[in-house]
Amino acid sequence: MKFRFELSPSIDLAEGPQPAGNVFSLLGAIRETGSLQQAALRVGLSYRYAWGSIRHWESLFDRSIVTMQRGKGAELTRFGESLLVAENRVREVVEPVIESAAAEFHRYLGDSLTSRTQVRFSGRPDAAIDVMKDSLAIGEADMSLDTVFCGAVDGLICLHERQAELAGFHVSPVHQPGTRLHAAFKPWLKPSDVRLVRVAWRDQGLMMAPRLARSVKSVADLASPEIRFINRERGSSTRALFDQVVASGGVHAERIAGYERYAFGNRMVGEAVQHGEADVGFGLRSTAETLGLHYVPLTREAYYLALRNSDRDAAWVTALLDMLRSEQVAGQISAIPGYQPEPSLRLMPVHEALPW
Numbered sequence: 001m002k003f004r005f006e007l008s009p010s011i012d013l014a015e016g017p018q019p020a021g022n023v024f025s026l027l028g029a030i031r032e033t034g035s036l037q038q039a040a041l042r043v044g045l046s047y048r049y050a051w052g053s054i055r056h057w058e059s060l061f062d063r064s065i066v067t068m069q070r071g072k073g074a075e076l077t078r079f080g081e082s083l084l085v086a087e088n089r090v091r092e093v094v095e096p097v098i099e100s101a102a103a104e105f106h107r108y109l110g111d112s113l114t115s116r117t118q119v120r121f122s123g124r125p126d127a128a129i130d131v132m133k134d135s136l137a138i139g140e141a142d143m144s145l146d147t148v149f150c151g152a153v154d155g156l157i158c159l160h161e162r163q164a165e166l167a168g169f170h171v172s173p174v175h176q177p178g179t180r181l182h183a184a185f186k187p188w189l190k191p192s193d194v195r196l197v198r199v200a201w202r203d204q205g206l207m208m209a210p211r212l213a214r215s216v217k218s219v220a221d222l223a224s225p226e227i228r229f230i231n232r233e234r235g236s237s238t239r240a241l242f243d244q245v246v247a248s249g250g251v252h253a254e255r256i257a258g259y260e261r262y263a264f265g266n267r268m269v270g271e272a273v274q275h276g277e278a279d280v281g282f283g284l285r286s287t288a289e290t291l292g293l294h295y296v297p298l299t300r301e302a303y304y305l306a307l308r309n310s311d312r313d314a315a316w317v318t319a320l321l322d323m324l325r326s327e328q329v330a331g332q333i334s335a336i337p338g339y340q341p342e343p344s345l346r347l348m349p350v351h352e353a354l355p356w
Contacts, residue, residue: 003102003105004102005098005101005102005105006098007090007091007094007095007098008021009021009024009087009090011060013060020057022043022045022053023053023054023057024083024084024087025043026039026040026043026045026050026053026054027065027066027076027080027083027084028084029042029043030066030074030075030076031075031076031081031084034073034074034075035073035074036050036051036054036066036068036073036074039074054066061079063077063079064077064079064080065077065079065080065083066080117142117143117144117315117316118143118144118146119143119144119145119146119165119166119316119320120146120148120158120163120164120165120166121145121146121147121148121155121164121165121166121167121168122147122148122149122150122154122155122158122159122163122164122166122167122168123149123150123151123152123154123155123156123158123164123166123167123168123169123306124149124150124151124152124155124168124169124170124237124303125149125168126168126170126199126200126202126303127202127286127333127336127339128199128200128303128333128339129145129147129168131329131332131333131336132145132323132324132329133145133147134332135323135326135328135329135332136323142319143316143319143320145166148164151235151237152167152168152169152170152184152185152237153184153185153188155167155168155169156169156185156188156189156306157188159188159194159306159307159308160188160193162308165307165308165311165316166305166306166307167305167306167307168303168304168305168306169185169237169303169304169306170202170237170241170301170302170303170304171185171301171302171304171354171355172204172241172244172299172300172301172302172355173299173300173355174241174244174245174248174299175241175244175355175356176355176356177355177356179244180240180243180244181237181240181241181244182356189306189350189354190350191349191350191351192309193308193309194306194307194308194309194350195306195307195308195309195312195347195348195349195350196304196305196306196307196347196348196349196350196353196354197304197305197306197307197320197321197324197345197346197347197348198302198303198304198342198345198348198353199302199303199304199305199324199333199341199342199345200302200303200333200339200340200341200342201300201301201302201303201339201340201342202284202285202286202300202301202303202336202338202339202340203284203285203295203297203299203300203338203339204238204241204242204245204282204283204284204297204298204299204300204301205282205283205285205288205295205296205297205298205299206219206222206280206281206282206295206296206298207269207270207273207280207281207282207283207287207288207291207293207294207295208273208279208280208281208293208294208295208296209273209276209279209280209293209294210292210293210294212227212279212280212294213294216279216280216296217296218249218296218298219245219246219249219251219298220249220250220251222251222256222280223251223252223255223256224257225257227256227257227279227280228257228258228278228279228280229256229257229258229259229261229278229279229280229281230258230261230262230263230269230272230273230277230278230280230281231258231259231260231261231262231263231269231281231282232262232263232264232265232266232269232282232283233262233263233264234262238266238282238283239262241299241301242282245282245298245299258278261278263281266283266284266287267287269281269282269283269287270283270287270288270290270291270293271291273291273293274291274292274293282298284338285297285337285338286336286337286338286339289337289338297338302342304353304354312347317347321345321346321347324341324345325345329341
């Protein structure tokens with residue numbers, strides 16, 4: 001993309017300025033062709049409009065600027081010639097200044113005017129997405145990420161319906177075939193339709209008051225009636241993950257005091273524990289460290305980006321993978337407590353990427 005700045009002459013009248021660019025172009029064409037009809041064609045005007053413009057400006061100046069003679073065509077009067085010469089001299093002085101200023105304009109904006117491929121993202125939020133967006137904003141990749149955060153299944157539906165190029169979701173190794181998450185994802189993760197990128201791993205575990213560090217070391221300890229638990233809201237992927245962890249640990253959910261009590265979002269669960277409204281919650285290590293809570297990791301989950309198989313050779317996919325593999329992005333993801341970048345980041349078929 002390039003901006004163009006042009007000299008645009010006008011004449012000040014009582015009713016306001018009137019553009020004069022067409023008239024000067026028309027006078028120049030008349031001098032070159034000797035014909036009003038040919039001049040009008042050259043500057044893209046109808047003969048009638050060109051004739052009317054000349055007569056209008058002659059009335060403003062109260063003098064003739066073009067003479068018309070049958071069989072001899074059209075020519076500029078001395079005043080018309082003087083107008084054209086004066087305008088050309090202004091251009092000779094001003095246009096180099098405009099060109100220099102335009103060059104400075106583009107230098108100042110730099111790469112921000114470069115055409116960028118806009119990639120639409122729908123799906124679960126994650127700290128890795130924030131790192132990606134920041135890297136794209138300051139990096140050299142000719143792409144930008146337009147994010148819409150929603151449920152994981154909704155994001156995959158957007159990908160399927162071509163309302164997004166990328167969908168984001170989390171999957172843990174505990175989500176084996178037959179689990180609720182597997183059943184929800186399966187219709188939208190057909191091996192022939194999508195490819196996956198495993199971006200990063202993150203810890204999910206128990207956030208608790210520091211005083212409980214010695215007494216709560218596993219999910220089985222939540223069965224104690226003295227431990228007040230706070231859950232995530234129904235329908236959230238984190239609650240589904242916790243249910244799977246509980247089932248894998250052989251614990252019955254009804255034995256956990258506070259299992260039916262919930263807060264919306266990871267941060268609100270951590271704050272409930274911090275404020276003493278609950279003793280233990282399930283969430284991210286990064287939240288626990290921010291709030292000064294003790295943390296016991298229970299499982300890991302991977303953050304995936306899904307894209308259409310038909311896009312796997314697109315230039316933006318190559319640029320995205322190069323960015324995710326960069327030391328800068330990997331370092332920023334590693335700096336997030338409880339996060340680890342995927343060491344062998346690549347496009348993967350569904351059966352290789354997921355635990356089912």
